[in-house]
Amino acid sequence: MQQTKTDIEKKIETQDFASLQTDFEPKILAFLCKWCSYAGADLAGTNRLKYPPNMRIIRVPCSARMNPLFAIKCLEKNYDGVLFSGCHPGDCHYSEGNYFARRRFIVFRKLLETIGFDPRRLQVSWVSAAEDKKWADVVRKVIEDVKQIGPNEQFKKIGL
Amino acid sequence: MRIGIFVCHCGSNIAGTVDVKKVAGSAREIQSVVFSFDYKYMCSEPGQAMIINTIKEKKLDRIVIAACSPKLHEQTFQKCLQNAGLNPYMVEMANIREHCSWVHPREERTTQKALDIVKIYTGKVSHNKPLHRLKVPMTKKALIIGGGIAGANAAMNISVAGYQVTLVEKENQLGGHLNNFKHTFPSLEKTEQLLENIQTLQSNPLVEIYTDAEVKEVGGYVGSFRAKIFSKKSNEMIEDVFGAIIVATGFDIAKQNGHNSSPDIINSLEFEQMLSNGKIIRPSDNKEVQNVVFVQCAGNGQSGSVEYCSKICCMYTAKQALLFTQKNQNNNAYIFHNDIVAAGKNHEEFIHSVRQQDHILYLKGNILNITANRHSLKVQGTDVLADVDVTIDADLVVLATSLVAREGASKVAQMVGIPYDKNNFYSELHAKLAPVDTVTTGIYLAGGCQSPKDIADTLASASAASSKVLSLFNHDHYEAEPFTASVNQQRCNGCFDCESVCTFNAIEKVTLKNGNTVARIIESMCQGCGNCLSACRPAAIDLAGFSNEQIISEIEYAAN
Secondary structure (H helix, E strand, O other), X not given: OOXXXXXXXXXXXXXXXXXXXXXXXXXXXXXXXXXXXXXXHHHHHHOOOOOOOOEEEEEEOOHXXXXXXXXXXXXHOOOOEEEEEEOOOOOOOOOOHHHHHHHHHHHHHHHHHHOOOOHHHEEEEEOOOOOHHHHHHHHHHHHHHHHHHOOOOHHHHOOO | OOEEEEEEOOOOOOOOOOOHHHHHHHHOOOOOEEEEEEEOOOOOHHHHHHHHHHHHHHOOOEEEEEEOOHHHHHHHHHHHHHHOOOOOOOEEEEEXXXXXXXXXXXXXXXXXXXXHHHHHHHHHHOOXXXXXXXXXEOOOEEEEEOOEHHHHHHHHHHHHOOOEEEEEOOOOOOEHHHHHOOEEOOOOEEOHHHXXXXXXXXXXXXXXXXXXXXXXXXXXXXXXXXXXEEEOOXXXXXXXXXXXXXEOOOEEEOOOOOOOOOOOEEEHHHHHHHHHHOOOEOOOOOOEOXXXXXXXXXXXXXXXOOOOOOOOHHHHHHHHHHHHHHHOOOOEEEEEEOOOOOOOOOHHHHHHHHHOOOOEEEEEOOEEEEEEOOOOEEEEEXXXXXXXEEEEEEOEEEXXXXXXXXXXXXXXHHHHOOOEOOOOOEOOOEOOOEOOEOOOOOEEEOHHHOOOOOHHHHHHXXXXXXXXXXXXXXXXXXXXXXXOEEEOOOOOOOOOHHHHHXXXXXXXXXXXXXXXXXXXXXXXXXXXXXXXXHHOOOOOEEEOOOOHHHHHHHHHHOOO
């Protein structure tokens, strides 16, 4: 069941907590740059941090490789959320790649909204190779956000 | 296509939370998978032997290893493939340890996730193509731009290792700023030894020195950079090929301005020259100098201070004050400052000892005003710690202005093909991972052109740059990772959006036989970031190792 932000706020106001809960477990595909975010996720594993298992990771060289069109493909294949994660701006291994990526993501999220997707389905994070805790936090936040939106049935609805 | 899946237990690291037998069993159902097996330790000797034998027996043409992060054993398994007669790039690693078994509890969802990860990388490997490292021949001759201590030191290091060096210096002598002073901090050691060392380069048969010369053009790539050097002496253009380049063009000190009211307000370099010459007299009336006011953080004068710290001024001002007061017991030095930066080895101790001197006074506060009288300068300032205003009758005011990039530094950087920051200092590839590399493989930075440095740090960075060059020259070829982009020239529409986003200048224009001008990737310069792919609207560019087909497969194979 899709819940808009105002729905959720109303329910919190009226303390209607029961209906906020959902047993929907989103399936999320994450693109991680191999120098920073992927290494940060590795570190989270090495340090045995714990987070929910909703996310699957695809390794790419740089956030600049993350073509926003991949997000459309993910949504077409009924993933509920997509995460693009790269190096912090200023720290890109390839010097400027993440600056280009950042601009593309900002524009694309607006576009997603225009074509009827909740923009929260496309998430962006900057996680460095040393930020294991941040990675775990990002994963939890993305899963929680997408849970609140509900399952992605956009393509199923139109028969694809 | 015959894919083999190898699921590793990693002892109990993976098998403790993931049902590895189930993963191996289910992976057997994925399309084109003809073999799937689980084993305790894939990276062990017997594990590797099993992989090699299985590839040969089952005639596998590509494999997936479901185990730890590729950072650990990707190379190990690439060697296995080579030993089995396959191209080393026909393996993909599915990370089911760091990204799965180590971060989730022992439950069905964890096993399901591990299987999804295996599916994703099976999808990827189904589109892997054999790749071959590009071998670029290495010309074992280095070009060093700049003959100051950084460039000269690099020339020494590289020639000692037995390789040829061409050293190009704009002025008519080597040594750069070192020629301007006699004593160095913190030990007050003389510069003579350093300058003598530099002069030994003249008789070094491996080092070719061009003074009164400038590099006018740089092209090519690592292993074969082509450079044009113009010599003013012979009025000729010299062309040569180099395997690597070190940029050591140094820095300058900002001219003092905003205090143009008197010729007796000078900058630190000018005072240093007076100290070296032994003649310390007022420029206006040639009178002897007894009282000198030094001003730290004098910035750029007119436009105020710069954002960065010039690092060496607190130290050399202390040195100058010490040398000056040692010349005559009537000499006095007053140093106005806000902070004192003395972070180097033995630097704090030096400042401490200078502060103890009777005729040197450190005043924490700003200058309010300088008025030029007939025979002296009236300097008004504040002493924040004593909470009073002070007035000093000075013979000379010495401004420690900022160290700045040389005039024309940005043009030199553009010619060489390296980026620079908003202060025109040259950018290193990564502050920590690659502090002397630039974005262009084979071009390195040494000394003050990168950022303000003292002599010790300058020589250290020159040694670092030299060692990078030597590790290139140690091989006859430069082997580039094969994850480079390539253009389908039939699809390319000649918009060159790719060229405009390529940080590494790895894209050039070529004209085809049919007259179309299209893009071509210079393989040896391409770093494989994939930025051009995202910019290419006709999808004419693809990236080996992370191709569009591979990524789409990765998305599809584990989808619902």
